[in-house]
Amino acid sequence: MKYHMDESYIDNTPNAFLYQRIMDRYPKSAIGCFIISEDWDEQALLELKEKSEARFLVGLQIDDMDFDRLDIIEGIVRCQTEDVNQVVKLLNISPRGLIGIDVIDIKSLFEREKSYKFIQTHITDGFETDMAKKAANEIVSQLPKNPNIKGLLLGIESSESPSLDNTAYIIDFIEKSIMADDLYTYYCTSMGDEPNSFRLRAMYAEEE
Template identity: 50%
Template sequence: MKYQLDKSKVDDIPCIALYRPNKGHYSPSVIACFILSDGWNELALLKLKEKAEADILVGLQTDDHEYERLDIIEGVIRCQLDEVNDVIRLLDVNSASTLIGIDVIDIESLFKRGYSFQFVQAIATGEPESDMIKTATYKMIGLLTNARNTKGVLIGTQSVQSLPLEAFAYISDAIEELLSNDNAFTYLSSSMTEEPDCFRLKAVYAEEKQSHT
């Protein structure tokens, strides 16, 4: 697990945004996300990438439909419809804390590890912080069982206050012990929340079997 002090700067352009089709104007962002079921085609995505001046196009799949693979897309993340905002927040390098963070280069590197990705999250509430961290980590390990051989995984923590380095070490050690691929790209990021008595772990990992249609 690689730690990095948050020195990310994306100039004045927002890091990430969710776009809907059939709009005359797209505000710029570095990472352009869109929901596959909104009916995007390759021409529309080319226009989106150009108008938003985006470096990365990420599709969010919220259903079980088999979509055609498009080379213009860096990757597709499978998630539930009510998890879309969670995925965007995880990929938003500007939301990371000043202690542990990621940058856009890390996101680009992650999507080079595959095309099809899965989002999972574990939540612990109503307990002392140390217990919540252990509970959420235990739950996350269970959710990552199918990702033992993944080539890339991004882990994000979300807590009311900044976590001590010992907590990050505990989480990263548990994740690394699970993964059997020594060459897996792993990154740990942190962000803050105003939700009291709650600790969240979120992850996006590259699925072993890539979808080609």
């Protein structure tokens, strides 16, 4: 775990931004996200990377469409259509929070494995400790049975800054619930806008 941020993007530039083919201009970001099925070809991706000044690109795969431009992008995150914005929020790390990571950390995950799967759980109504425990159980239940995880990024979001005890509980619970010969993990915490809410977002890569 890390407790500092990469200061290169501490201005108003988002760490992650979702780009569309129909956009007239590409705002700057550190991580350029795009939906693979929106017909991005090699030239469009190169133009996106240049105009957005992104450090790297991440494709969001919402169907079974194959993608052969892995030489241009850093990696792929498989998700449901309704989860696209949640994936971007996970990658759009914040400099505020109990635990912070930086863009380089996310890049290192994709250097380890190219393809990740996104899962999440959202709990409302209850004391934070109860919501944290329920969220931890629900996120683990979405993992494959006896998974051998190679890479994991977990975002912990609460309506108030997540406490150290609840954060430690979630991390310990998840790491005890998965198999890994060499588990490569990053965690980050943030505050959400929704009152009395607790959310976990995660992307993971399995050993094949």
